[in-house]
Amino acid sequence: MQSGKQKRAAIMQKRQIRRQQATRPDAMPIVAASPRCWSSEQVNRSRLKSYNSYGDPEFVTRGYYEDKPFRCVDCKSEQIWTAKQQKWWYETAQGAVYTTAIRCRACRQNRRAAPHLKKEAKCKTTIK
Incomplete structure (x- = not known):
């Protein structure tokens, strides 16, 4: 059975060996970039x-936005929500942080124009 002093010495020796191995350039792990x-x-x-x-x-824990692929719910096309678009949405437009893009730009524009077209149709029918 070892005393506390002996256990501590053994632990310190193991730590010193690990430090020496970690500082060797050939032992450094290569981290692949995203x-x-x-x-x-x-x-x-x-x-x-x-x-x-x-x-x-x-994205907050990571510290940066990165491009996210998504599928448009209307036209089913594959799209990319770019990091720049995400930054604008979350920081400038003050969008909720747990929301993501679900529609492509063309479908968003069509959806916004639809109520306007309905109003025009009602105006034309009421004028007659």
């Missing part, structure tokens, strides 16, 4: 809309 690093934007937490949650959204 495939989408080049299209990322930094998160500015102070500009985000406040949210009442115990945890942070993924």
